[in-house]
Amino acid sequence: MNLERLPNEEKLSLCRKYYLGGFAFLPFLWLVNVVWFFREAFVKPAYTEQLQIKTYVKRSAFGLLLWVAVLTTWITIFQHFRAEWGEVGDYLSFTIPLGIP
């Protein structure tokens, strides 16, 4: 979809949908929001709806960073300690590697 061809209200509505959608545990929508609307929000010359779009992009970026931090921490801890956790580690796992603890 080419944002050039859309009127500004529809751009705003699209950005808002992606922003709201990301709250349903979908951080990739926020990633898309940030990447897609970055130029619209910060590079293009100002227009009416740009301020709103800017807030949505900033908030999406913040939410995205939060998710990245949480996921990275959890993944590191799990990969490191899964073997030591014994039963809990096994029940949390979807596939368990063979032949190593």
Added chain:
Amino acid sequence: MLFPCAVCLSVVFPFTGVGCNSVEKKIYVHLNYTVPCVRLLNATHQIGCQSSLSGNVGVLHVLESEDNLDWVLSKGPNPPYLVILEAALFTRSIMMKLKNGSNRVAGVAVVAPNTNPTEPFSPYTTCPNENTGVYTEKYDPAYAHCNVTVWNPLGNGLAYEEFDFPIFSLKDDNDTQVIRQCFLDHNQVVNGSAPQYPLCAMQLYSHMSAVTDTATCMRRNDINFSISPEGVCDPLGDSNVWASSRPINTTQKGHKNSENVIIAAARLDSRSFFFDIAPGAQSSVTGFVSLLAAAHALRNATQEAPPNRTILYTFFQGETFDYIGSSRMVYDMENNQFAVDLDNVHSVLEVGQVGLRSDSQLWLHSDPVSRRNSSVNDELIENLQVASKDLNVTVNQPQASQPLPPSSFQRFLRARPIPGIVIEDHQSVFTNRYYESMYDNAEYLNISYPSNLTADEQLEHITETATALTEVATMVARALYIQAGGEESRLPSITAEARLVRLMDVFKQK
């Protein structure tokens, strides 16, 4: 263009390239007749060997001596190395050094000789089934952990070490000679300078799925939502075999008021360092074949003049690994899941290793702790002495303070003080130089046929070992008969047949 010449040993590749010009065939030579060492788990530890998921590849190195190890462990410029050991070098000190340097060692291949080596070799521990017998701290701390008698002094405990590289056994045939020649041509150090590529290499594949310990592995086996349907480990298990000289009602479990049972026990199993090689000639085959022949010898006497007590012939499987079979039978008896229970057991006579009698002597081992309070075993010993009259067998008792050797009877004693004797051919420590190893085979028992016999004649030929075991079987049969309350006058008619004892050769052929 020169490819690095690689020799591939693979358990999994089923290539049948007939007439095709496969590049793989130009690089790899597949080896047959190879046996891996596998990983085993118990409640707390894992032992055995493991390879990586795609196999371990290493530069070939045929070890000349223990000093040559430093090439593998530190000096060699092309780690990781895959070490080929001749059988004489397969010792604990070399293997432990390789284990400690395992980031430079890709694997080990042991060349299994065609005849037994001259040195004794036992990969088992020095104190078999140390923690699962009757001698625990509670029973008598003086006897726990083989304090008084170390039963297998030649044991080097290799089978109970954990290695994180694969170890295979190779048959000493033409392919192995190709390997040695490849090493001499390409990999050897010439005038102190390191060999240059192309170098011979070898790949060993024996990936093991089981890990950590039994509890973890069985739990992972049972997890339902996992993607892979196949399990990660198999429990060690099999069946015991038992029979009685008089019919016993097996649908009715638990105590039977009228039954008084003599248990005649022997073990069926053995092991070695490598997977599925378990000749166990002296350690188990001599014992159970003698008991089978004794049962056969008693067939008439127990039918025509049945003694008061029933004789229960039991053959236990899994005794190598902490008495799996006998502990299961004792457990079933205690929980009323067996046809009789422990109160019905009058006494136990176990036939252990009986193949290497020196001076035709057999030793009757008993438990010193139960002897302290009363003379429980005297009746059994007297019956054995009566039974051995007129036979080429002399029975003696070992030293009074000596504990029972590792035997299934120990599990019965753990539950209840029962009179019992274990018949062995060694007075104190094992005379078996190859206990639980791949060399404990027919050659060790000197079972050999004159070379001028045809196959059919070989079937009929009775070896000296067979004759000796027949004597033991006759003695056991007679002793069981008297112990069960039979008449002494019938004893001369009870004799074991040598042709039955010959069936042990069937077990040895493997």
